[in-house]
Amino acid sequence: MRIRPLLVVALFLITAAAPRGAAAQTAAQAHPGEYAPADIAYGSRLYDAQCTTCHGANGDGVGGVDLRSGKFRNAVTDQDLVRVITTGIQGTGMQAFKFDASEIAGIIAYLRNMNSFDRGAVKAGDARRGQTIVETKGGCAACHRIGTQGSRVAPDLSEVGAARSAGSLLRSLTDPTSQMMPINRPVRAVTRDGKVISGRRLNEDTYTVQLLDDQEKLVSLVKADLREYTIQTVSPMPSFQNKLTADELADVVAYLLSLKGR
Amino acid sequence: MKPLKAILTLLVVIAVTCGVQAQVGSDRLVNAAKEARNWLIYSGGYFSNRHSNLTQITPANAKNLELKWMYQAAVAGAWQTTPLVVDGVMYLTQRPNDVVALDAKTGRVFWIYRHTLDPTQIVCCGANNRGLAILGDTLYMGTLDAHLVAIDSRTGRALWNTKVAESKGGYSVTHAPLVVKDKVIVGVGGGEYGIRGFVAAFDARSGREVWRFYTIPAPNEPGGDSWKACPPKTADSFCDPEAWKHGGGSVWVTGSYDPALNLTYWGVGNAGPDWNNEQRPGDNLYTDSVVALDADTGRLKWHYQFTPHDRYDYDSVQVPVLADITWRGAPLKAMVWANRNGNFYVLDRETGKFLVGKPFVKVNWMDTFDERGRPNQTPQPAGQPTWPGNQGGTNWYSPSYSPHTGLFYVSAWEGYATIFGGTPVEYQEGRNFGGGVNRSFVPVPGAPATPGIRRGPINNWTEAAATGAVLALDAGTGELKWKFPMTDVTDSGILTTASDVLFTGGREGYFQALDARNGTLLWKASLGAQIVSGPITYEADGKQFVTAISGLSLCVFGLRE
Numbered sequence A: 001m002r003i004r005p006l007l008v009v010a011l012f013l014i015t016a017a018a019p020r021g022a023a024a025q026t027a028a029q030a031h032p033g034e035y036a037p038a039d040i041a042y043g044s045r046l047y048d049a050q051c052t053t054c055h056g057a058n059g060d061g062v063g064g065v066d067l068r069s070g071k072f073r074n075a076v077t078d079q080d081l082v083r084v085i086t087t088g089i090q091g092t093g094m095q096a097f098k099f100d101a102s103e104i105a106g107i108i109a110y111l112r113n114m115n116s117f118d119r120g121a122v123k124a125g126d127a128r129r130g131q132t133i134v135e136t137k138g139g140c141a142a143c144h145r146i147g148t149q150g151s152r153v154a155p156d157l158s159e160v161g162a163a164r165s166a167g168s169l170l171r172s173l174t175d176p177t178s179q180m181m182p183i184n185r186p187v188r189a190v191t192r193d194g195k196v197i198s199g200r201r202l203n204e205d206t207y208t209v210q211l212l213d214d215q216e217k218l219v220s221l222v223k224a225d226l227r228e229y230t231i232q233t234v235s236p237m238p239s240f241q242n243k244l245t246a247d248e249l250a251d252v253v254a255y256l257l258s259l260k261g262r
Numbered sequence B: 001m002k003p004l005k006a007i008l009t010l011l012v013v014i015a016v017t018c019g020v021q022a023q024v025g026s027d028r029l030v031n032a033a034k035e036a037r038n039w040l041i042y043s044g045g046y047f048s049n050r051h052s053n054l055t056q057i058t059p060a061n062a063k064n065l066e067l068k069w070m071y072q073a074a075v076a077g078a079w080q081t082t083p084l085v086v087d088g089v090m091y092l093t094q095r096p097n098d099v100v101a102l103d104a105k106t107g108r109v110f111w112i113y114r115h116t117l118d119p120t121q122i123v124c125c126g127a128n129n130r131g132l133a134i135l136g137d138t139l140y141m142g143t144l145d146a147h148l149v150a151i152d153s154r155t156g157r158a159l160w161n162t163k164v165a166e167s168k169g170g171y172s173v174t175h176a177p178l179v180v181k182d183k184v185i186v187g188v189g190g191g192e193y194g195i196r197g198f199v200a201a202f203d204a205r206s207g208r209e210v211w212r213f214y215t216i217p218a219p220n221e222p223g224g225d226s227w228k229a230c231p232p233k234t235a236d237s238f239c240d241p242e243a244w245k246h247g248g249g250s251v252w253v254t255g256s257y258d259p260a261l262n263l264t265y266w267g268v269g270n271a272g273p274d275w276n277n278e279q280r281p282g283d284n285l286y287t288d289s290v291v292a293l294d295a296d297t298g299r300l301k302w303h304y305q306f307t308p309h310d311r312y313d314y315d316s317v318q319v320p321v322l323a324d325i326t327w328r329g330a331p332l333k334a335m336v337w338a339n340r341n342g343n344f345y346v347l348d349r350e351t352g353k354f355l356v357g358k359p360f361v362k363v364n365w366m367d368t369f370d371e372r373g374r375p376n377q378t379p380q381p382a383g384q385p386t387w388p389g390n391q392g393g394t395n396w397y398s399p400s401y402s403p404h405t406g407l408f409y410v411s412a413w414e415g416y417a418t419i420f421g422g423t424p425v426e427y428q429e430g431r432n433f434g435g436g437v438n439r440s441f442v443p444v445p446g447a448p449a450t451p452g453i454r455r456g457p458i459n460n461w462t463e464a465a466a467t468g469a470v471l472a473l474d475a476g477t478g479e480l481k482w483k484f485p486m487t488d489v490t491d492s493g494i495l496t497t498a499s500d501v502l503f504t505g506g507r508e509g510y511f512q513a514l515d516a517r518n519g520t521l522l523w524k525a526s527l528g529a530q531i532v533s534g535p536i537t538y539e540a541d542g543k544q545f546v547t548a549i550s551g552l553s554l555c556v557f558g559l560r561e
Helices: A005-009 A037-050 A078-087 A101-113 A127-135 A166-174 A246-257 B003-017 B026-030
Strands: A186-191 A196-204 A208-213 A218-222 A226-231 B065-072 B084-086 B089-094 B098-103 B109-114 B133-135 B138-142 B147-152 B158-163 B178-180 B183-187 B198-203 B209-214 B256-258 B263-267 B289-294 B300-305 B321-327 B330-338 B343-348 B354-359 B366-369 B375-377 B400-402 B407-414 B467-474 B480-486 B494-497 B501-504 B510-515 B521-526 B537-540 B543-550 B553-559
Touching: A037 A101, A037 A166, A037 A246, A078 A101, A101 A166, A127 A246, A166 A246, A186 A208, A196 A218, A218 A226, B026 B178, B065 B521, B084 B133, B133 B178, B147 B183, B178 B256, B256 B321, B321 B400, B330 B407, B400 B494, B407 B494, B407 B501
Parallel strands: none
Antiparallel strands: A186 A196, A186 A226, A196 A208, A208 A218, B065 B553, B084 B089, B089 B098, B098 B109, B133 B138, B138 B147, B147 B158, B178 B183, B183 B198, B198 B209, B256 B263, B263 B289, B289 B300, B321 B330, B330 B343, B343 B354, B366 B375, B400 B407, B407 B467, B467 B480, B494 B501, B501 B510, B510 B521, B537 B543, B543 B553
């Protein structure tokens, strides 16, 4: 079955919907070079809002603690940092903070790069402008749903800001295939009587596959009943690398990061 | 034969064949694999083939299998036990350390024994128990707080309770004991807590410890020099000069026994700490090895180390499978082994001689073997994936060997990798001693990785992170004969029968029968929850049954009448 032209030109952010918690893995980077600039920038804003009261803008507000040094008394790995931030340190002023996966990825990325991060080099997006782009120029609602508006064909973005990191969201816009979650891979099935079914995969096992088809219907197929079954590894979402300016991309990312669900 | 002895022998034969509950003497254990209507030993027999001579269920009629009865456990969590079946009575463990006796025809319960755990106990990797052993009319169970308990099989009353090790130090006993002659043999788990592992034998009547073999030798013992001295300290290095004291070497699964050689074989777990290999220089014997121990004394006859100086947690957490095969035209007392490190091995079980080593999944931590079977290790650059990943090409779940097909069957994880990293960790009693900063290798940053132990009902990693398979390998060469692919990975054990039916499950909750000759799907049932134990088969009232545990449900199938 042909994919409707509207779907092709629409913002098919199929890469975006990962389960909550999955992006926590992105916080656990082993090497400094792996932290995305967008994550560092997002983390810097969170740091300014949540951490400067005690640690100060330069990370040296607590006696004997210099966050910019890259060495931490109670943490070696990123996992250690996540633990310290989310559970606090008993007997000290370090309280437990409640961050979602996107936020913790940003905080860690920023802490690992405080020393070299140039705030002036990264454009902070404007979420309100980003919303306008998503709703107009981007045409995202043709495939994606946010709240009660938009198509369900591509992953729902209502909570994407809690699940995906800033860097991942930016890459989703510029190189969608690189960020497409395996579970979201589009599938195409042809039944024995020749009926073609296309849709977004929701679940799969050895004998069956569950999907949301391009008519937004929940469909479960038995593989043994199919003449053809293919899983596509290229995202149908177009790249916005040359369709949006850098500022516009930053605005869209800022808007998507604001989508935290309920 | 004298008349009295002949009469007694006849009475025993009649009692056994007519289903009367006779004592399970050591002679019955030696011949357990031939006593097909029962399942007397964790792996079906001392050779651990998980192969039954029952033939009622065949490739032709497997499609007529139907559910006969179910038994529901009360405590949630992975249920990894293998039942025993003795003359119409099924005995099995359930979480945390209960023993249940029930009617093998109906599932109705006779009695339940409940072990009270020490509240200070610490167990790595899930509060699992994998089963029981029996001798005479006594059942034996290892416990999560590292005790060994003897229980009257008729009443469920405890007869004795022996402390095997100190549970607050992370010691536990999670596998089914192995009874050999008048001894009950168990090993201890807890490598992730820095234990010093051992295998120990206890007198079956009194519970008194008879012998102990440490899987981590002391410096003055043979193999002790494989825990080498630390190099001169530098600012960035951390090396533990007494690494052997908490060197790991767990025993997570039941061993095997060759009565003719009087050798008992045990797979030994990873070194401690699991991943930061730099702080324990040397090969770290006998971690990641198989050890052959004299059944009477516990003395080491031979060993073979699959993964010297492990940095990947590739513990040999597999049941040693013994097979009498023809190898290069000559009969061979073989040991066949699909290891967590991704390689299939054939060893001479009399001498431990390495004969075959061949990857059964993608392997890049090593490339070749020398003539003695030592792998040439090829550690990957920092940040690069290593195949197989942390959970291994296979893991603790039991494989099967069918003398009928000559094939070795293993549940495998394919396309599965981890980006390994170590970090220094100092030993503290009862604290995790992993020393790892590992990441699962996923093709998209932030994508879900295959969960190590459990899964929910949605497979959201799919083919990109790992897939499962049943692999049928030639037992003499490791050559792949057929493959049954699964979308999700599998933690299920495998059972084969003399009628060439293979039973297995998987994380998807399907319980399926395959043709053991070619992997053709014969029948399947969706049981709704992950299957993480090994199926068994037995006969009651002349009818063959087969078991599968899915989630909290023990499901027993038989042919439609």
